[in-house]
Amino acid sequence: MANRLQTVNLYYSPVLRDITLTLVPGELVALIGPNGAGKSTLLRVLTGYLPPDNGHCLLNDKPLSAWTPQALSRQRAVMRQQNQLGFDWPVEDVITMGRAPWEQSNSRKVVEQIMALTGCAPLSGRKYNALSGGEQQRVQLAQLWVNDAPQGWLFLDEPTSALDLYHQQHLLRLLKNLTQAGNLHVCAVLHDLNLAALWADRLILLHEGEIVAQGSPQQVLQAETLSRWYGAEVHIGQHPGNHAPQVFLAP
Ligand SMILES: Nc1ncnc2c1ncn2[C@@H]1O[C@H](COP(=O)(O)OP(=O)(O)OP(=O)(O)O)[C@@H](O)[C@H]1O
Numbered sequence: 001m002a003n004r005l006q007t008v009n010l011y012y013s014p015v016l017r018d019i020t021l022t023l024v025p026g027e028l029v030a031l032i033g034p035n036g037a038g039k040s041t042l043l044r045v046l047t048g049y050l051p052p053d054n055g056h057c058l059l060n061d062k063p064l065s066a067w068t069p070q071a072l073s074r075q076r077a078v079m080r081q082q083n084q085l086g087f088d089w090p091v092e093d094v095i096t097m098g099r100a101p102w103e104q105s106n107s108r109k110v111v112e113q114i115m116a117l118t119g120c121a122p123l124s125g126r127k128y129n130a131l132s133g134g135e136q137q138r139v140q141l142a143q144l145w146v147n148d149a150p151q152g153w154l155f156l157d158e159p160t161s162a163l164d165l166y167h168q169q170h171l172l173r174l175l176k177n178l179t180q181a182g183n184l185h186v187c188a189v190l191h192d193l194n195l196a197a198l199w200a201d202r203l204i205l206l207h208e209g210e211i212v213a214q215g216s217p218q219q220v221l222q223a224e225t226l227s228r229w230y231g232a233e234v235h236i237g238q239h240p241g242n243h244a245p246q247v248f249l250a251p
Pocket residue numbers: 013014015033034035036037038039040041042
């Protein structure tokens with residue numbers, strides 16, 4: 001059984017048109033594109049929350065609609081920006097509850113280790129609903145841990161938008177390392193093209209519900225492409241550390 005998520009000529013009316021893409025293991029994929037392009041909608045279709053009107057969305061060659069909710073919840077997780085719970089639980093309990101589908105050990109020691117790895121240790125004892133958006137995202141990441149690492153497909157909608165500089169770097173480094181280790185497949189909507197250039201293996205650019213460009217950061221982050229699809233005037237430079245393309249707005 002191929003371990004991949006695939007859409008074939010997928011339509012979700014009236015937002016998405018003719019989307020064909022394949023997500024494979026070991027890759028960190030960034031969905032980019034202007035406001036209203038359909039990125040969040042595509043994420044919802046890829047995770048099975050919205051059924052396509054036409055075409056296919058297949059996880060391991062089986063339509064998402066044919067998976068039981070429980071089997072699907074063992075395969076993929078979604079990280080949202082704001083995620084208030086209907087109950088006032090401490091962080092430790094939210095992590096334990098989120099790990100329930102995997103039926104893993106949730107001893108105090110295991111949960112403490114996971115919290116240390118995901119930067120949640122300072123949140124110990126706090127109530128989840130009272131955390132900031134960025135702190136809640138860290139707790140959501142901790143929920144995905146299986147054994148020593150998170151496993152399966154992780155979808156994130158603008159995960160760095162609420163994070164400060166340190167936590168942007170921490171989260172993206174962590175996702176990159178875990179993806180390279182081969183257990184986690186990451187697909188994230190990112191508005192910050194410079195972060196995408198530093199950490200994503202592949203960029204998929206959406207515009208008005210269609211894929212208009214995809215490839216490596218070098219291939220997609222070109223001044224002409226960005227001006228055309230975002231309507232912004234930009235210059236492309238190089239990151240001083242690793243020569244990744246970096247996007248600068250013309251003043
Ligand atoms: N169920 C729906 N029916 C009709 N239009 C919808 C539906 N859901 C979303 N839209 C519209 O589809 C477009 C794409 O929305 P979406 O939220 O996917 O964009 P996005 O790329 O995530 O934008 P942003 O960068 O602002 O988050 C928007 O114009 C939105 O208003």
